[in-house]
Amino acid sequence: MQWHKKNPKLLKIIVESLREHYPDLWLDIDKQSVRVRGSFPVTANNKIIDRFKVLIEFRSNYPKSLPRVFEVGGRIPHLRDRHINEIDVPAYCTKKGSVCLFIAEEASKYHPEGISFVDFLKGPVNDFFLWQIEYELTGKASVKGRDHGAGGTIEYYKERIGTDDLDQIIRFVDYIARDAKGHWPCYCGSGQRMKCCHYTKILNCKKEVSRNLAKASRWSLLEYQKSGNLIKRSFGIGSLPGDVIKGPILEK
């Protein structure tokens, strides 16, 4: 069942808050889904500085899942350096052509449980378009976001476990994906059992990263590794030939 049928109150709140805060966005409902379209005003210091044409798609299990945002005016080139997703990865909630607001591992930071739709627009969505405007004007952005795709995923795990050794990062992600237990040998390669070594890092990470998400990231990192790290920066899953490579097959 679609979320808006289960929760008509939430739908009403969204319609009313759009009318108040984003009068140039409207919501339409068809048999398949709920979408928001229109002209998105980008604000900086409480002033509208520019606008982008958008389409925002709610998935059937909203608000558990992230709405997908598309820029539909043809203004942002579909390149990985511009943080546009090139392939569908279900576990990442991404679809070909949707904008990449943040890496999936950090969804709970930027789209925490209970965040309103308007706050989502005012926060990460507005930030995304601000970044694009600056990129258009200067060819780079002063706010350094995470790299797109595997590059960003590596940055995230590097911060979590304190190493940029790719093999170790992949072992760590694999352990999250396989729900590693304390008696397993530590991912760090010390030869110790994890409970005597780095088990807390695994336990803490599990609070934020689900097994399905870790499976998707393991796949992305292995593809990255297979590529021989030819393109170190901004190499994402998206730079693979999108029509040939499918997203990871997820176990239920």
Ligand SMILES: [Zn+2]
């Ligand atoms: Zn260890």
